Amino acid sequence: MSGALLRAEGVVAGYRPDSPILHGVSAEVGRGEVVTIIGPNGAGKSTLVKAIAGLVAVSDGSIRLAGNEIANTPAHRLPARGVAYVPQTDNVFGTLTVHENLRLGAAPLPRRAAARRFDAAYAAFPVLGERRDRKAHVLSGGQRQMLALARALVPEPELILLDEPTAGLAPRVAAEVLALVRGLAARGVAVLMVEQNARAALGVSDRGYVLVEGRNRLEGRAAEIAANADLGAVFLGRRPPVRRPAPRAGAG
Amino acid sequence: MFLQHVADGILSGAIISLGAIGLTLTMRILRFANFAHSELLTWGAYSALVFVGFFMAMDEALGGPIGPLSFGWALVAAAVLAGGLTAAVALLLDRVVFARLRGHAGHMTLVFASFGVALLVRNVILMGFGPDPFYYSNELQIAVRVGAVRVMPDQIFVLGLTAVLVVLLHLFMTRSRTGVHMRAVAENPSLARTSGVDVDAIVRWTWVIGATGAAVAGVLYGLTVQLRPELGFSLILPLFAAAILGGTGSLYGAVIGGLVVGLSENLSVMVIPSGYKPAVPFLLILAILYFRPQGLFGEPR
Amino acid sequence: MTGVFSYLVFFLVIALILGVAVLGLNLQWGFTGLFNAGVAGFMAVGGYAAAILIGPSRDAVAGGFELPFVVGLAGAMAAAGAAAAVVGVATLRLREEYLAVATFGIAISIQLVALNWEYLTGGTLGLIGIPNPAAQLADGPLARNVLYLGIVLAAAGLAYAGLGRIVQSPWGRTLKAIREDETAAASLGKNPVRLRLEAFVLGSAIMGLAGGLYVGFIGYVSPFDFQPILTFQIWTMLIVGGSANNRGALLGAVLVWAIWTTSGFIVSKVVPPDLQAQSGALQAVLIGLLLVAMLLFRPRGLIGEEEHVSRHVRP
Numbered sequence: 001m002s003g004a005l006l007r008a009e010g011v012v013a014g015y016r017p018d019s020p021i022l023h024g025v026s027a028e029v030g031r032g033e034v035v036t037i038i039g040p041n042g043a044g045k046s047t048l049v050k051a052i053a054g055l056v057a058v059s060d061g062s063i064r065l066a067g068n069e070i071a072n073t074p075a076h077r078l079p080a081r082g083v084a085y086v087p088q089t090d091n092v093f094g095t096l097t098v099h100e101n102l103r104l105g106a107a108p109l110p111r112r113a114a115a116r117r118f119d120a121a122y123a124a125f126p127v128l129g130e131r132r133d134r135k136a137h138v139l140s141g142g143q144r145q146m147l148a149l150a151r152a153l154v155p156e157p158e159l160i161l162l163d164e165p166t167a168g169l170a171p172r173v174a175a176e177v178l179a180l181v182r183g184l185a186a187r188g189v190a191v192l193m194v195e196q197n198a199r200a201a202l203g204v205s206d207r208g209y210v211l212v213e214g215r216n217r218l219e220g221r222a223a224e225i226a227a228n229a230d231l232g233a234v235f236l237g238r239r240p241p242v243r244r245p246a247p248r249a250g251a252g
Numbered sequence: 253m254f255l256q257h258v259a260d261g262i263l264s265g266a267i268i269s270l271g272a273i274g275l276t277l278t279m280r281i282l283r284f285a286n287f288a289h290s291e292l293l294t295w296g297a298y299s300a301l302v303f304v305g306f307f308m309a310m311d312e313a314l315g316g317p318i319g320p321l322s323f324g325w326a327l328v329a330a331a332v333l334a335g336g337l338t339a340a341v342a343l344l345l346d347r348v349v350f351a352r353l354r355g356h357a358g359h360m361t362l363v364f365a366s367f368g369v370a371l372l373v374r375n376v377i378l379m380g381f382g383p384d385p386f387y388y389s390n391e392l393q394i395a396v397r398v399g400a401v402r403v404m405p406d407q408i409f410v411l412g413l414t415a416v417l418v419v420l421l422h423l424f425m426t427r428s429r430t431g432v433h434m435r436a437v438a439e440n441p442s443l444a445r446t447s448g449v450d451v452d453a454i455v456r457w458t459w460v461i462g463a464t465g466a467a468v469a470g471v472l473y474g475l476t477v478q479l480r481p482e483l484g485f486s487l488i489l490p491l492f493a494a495a496i497l498g499g500t501g502s503l504y505g506a507v508i509g510g511l512v513v514g515l516s517e518n519l520s521v522m523v524i525p526s527g528y529k530p531a532v533p534f535l536l537i538l539a540i541l542y543f544r545p546q547g548l549f550g551e552p553r
Numbered sequence: 554m555t556g557v558f559s560y561l562v563f564f565l566v567i568a569l570i571l572g573v574a575v576l577g578l579n580l581q582w583g584f585t586g587l588f589n590a591g592v593a594g595f596m597a598v599g600g601y602a603a604a605i606l607i608g609p610s611r612d613a614v615a616g617g618f619e620l621p622f623v624v625g626l627a628g629a630m631a632a633a634g635a636a637a638a639v640v641g642v643a644t645l646r647l648r649e650e651y652l653a654v655a656t657f658g659i660a661i662s663i664q665l666v667a668l669n670w671e672y673l674t675g676g677t678l679g680l681i682g683i684p685n686p687a688a689q690l691a692d693g694p695l696a697r698n699v700l701y702l703g704i705v706l707a708a709a710g711l712a713y714a715g716l717g718r719i720v721q722s723p724w725g726r727t728l729k730a731i732r733e734d735e736t737a738a739a740s741l742g743k744n745p746v747r748l749r750l751e752a753f754v755l756g757s758a759i760m761g762l763a764g765g766l767y768v769g770f771i772g773y774v775s776p777f778d779f780q781p782i783l784t785f786q787i788w789t790m791l792i793v794g795g796s797a798n799n800r801g802a803l804l805g806a807v808l809v810w811a812i813w814t815t816s817g818f819i820v821s822k823v824v825p826p827d828l829q830a831q832s833g834a835l836q837a838v839l840i841g842l843l844l845v846a847m848l849l850f851r852p853r854g855l856i857g858e859e860e861h862v863s864r865h866v867r868p
Contacts, residue, residue: 364788
């Protein structure tokens, strides 16, 4: 994968410099490729995606997009550089209308380019076009996920980062969302996603990474990872995976 | 008598609304209760006084009254300049004090710092202008009868201007890109940031809009009441009452809240001794926090 | 020499009375993270309550029960605690800045009551002739002040020791845990709202105690003794000394009161007497600058908090 669009190498990152959550994680995503990161709770999956999205400080390693270093770029500059990020929860503006949510997606664009993109978004997601002037908080869970994706796609990103896009969705809606994700890759977008629902996510992915305790444990073709017996042990919960320390009392 | 109190209540309510809009925006977007906000009203009112003096010194005719109003173009121009100067002061205070505390200090430290800043601004004005009241103009006005109510032409102007400013602000918040971004940051700053919104720029916009509104409210207060160094201090509770009543962050809530506070204050004198009038906003705050803490227009959490 | 000594005694009495109020504020802000913007109001409630309980009876004014001084102080604490409960119950389950707004409001309202409810408070004239407990035991102003300093030292010492024990008790440690991480503390089955209310009421009662001590010393009470600037002074004392540290609270009280009185002395020499309002403003600006500068450059105060609580690693 020497031509990978995104190349993260030896990333050390966390909320506090003295206690990083990622201890040197590497990952690559090529154009038109769907890559899924899986691993037990607390493995640092979301942290990796947030570090790429500029929300978590990177203290060591590099994150390159098409060869350019993007580590520690302020989060609001990344959409203009072709990186979109859809968080797991609260990923739409509930007090804004559907159309205003799309206008947020156009934040990195020059004013004139925006209108055409909105038409494209409504064409791709007709269900949103029908609810253009509704407040986003009245939408169903699936429709919100569509809106979050549509908003992220307005600036036509090269790389899209998805944090658990199917969390909390009914299985049928989750499958719909994953099919959409596959469709994005078909259009040449690079997709990096984090999923709890590992089997379903690997089903639409090209490759996968397994993280455990902030380190790379395993990587390979999605089908191989899904078939790997070790994997079940690590995160599908067939036997207790990595032992976590018991939660500490509030006061020490 | 009742109708007269209603008319006076709407008038003072309009001024409170204008001040409370800025306060509610700060509470929502900057996420702290800014006790220094009402001192921006004092600052705006006194800077307009200085500018009026300038214009009058340049050309006496500028001070001549416009139609039935008590003031001339000098005050209109002075109010615009005062708005700009007050916005600049708000940005400076943010740069020097609040921005440094944002992020690393607990958010109540910001509330606390605003307390100190309020004390500073108030006393700097007191040092500069002394404790005695000032007026923009000494013109006498003839009251107009509207039904059973007497109103001054200035008071009608105040109401009209407030209505125009509220409509303009509404259009700004719903139509303009910056306005939509402001509402997005108010709801979810992190999501707005990852969507490509420069949150720091939105914070600066918030200060500019809030401070300009405060300056205009201060000038209108000075016009219809008088200029005193404690002008802002005496409005701290009414402004907070309006913002909390309307539901923190709600623009229209702040407007309605301001009117409710103004009306309650003025009608209260029919029931309780007028010496207790300044306590009315506090009683409103207590009542709303007991019974409907999300405010009249806020959504329950 | 006796002049200097008697002034020093006078100065220390006032500084330590204010120090007691700072200890109360420290329980609220330093140990619990509650913002009280109406310290002067709670001190006023205590001052008036004490004055009504121990003051001489007179016509047209309520109270004048001529009760013992200690009863007056207990009443001061109870009254200030009750006032705190009124705003605490309304606000402590809500966003934390609502407490700031409500305490600011109650202080303003208390001042209005002090000014307007003449039957209870004597209005603008206030209540005079409050017996000084030290006067009955000592002859002459100096001996009286020295004796009163002893009373204040005892009160401050009691408050200091009591609060020290409370902070180290399981109750106090839970308070700190709540301040650091409310959700974690709540998950251990502690009711954060109730604990904060208790801390808030207790802290305000201590402010009421300071108000009672003050009134007992100066012998009268009027609305002008508890102006909003007093709230700033108490806060500055806490921040300068270092919040969450009771020794710092007392040190800050003495230090800031020294700065305040010295600056007042200098300003009165420099500024002509007809500009009295401006010279008061200059003093307020100085204290405001001190406060903001401490927040920006030395937020932990002169004596910072002692680390007792483990640092939480947030995910």
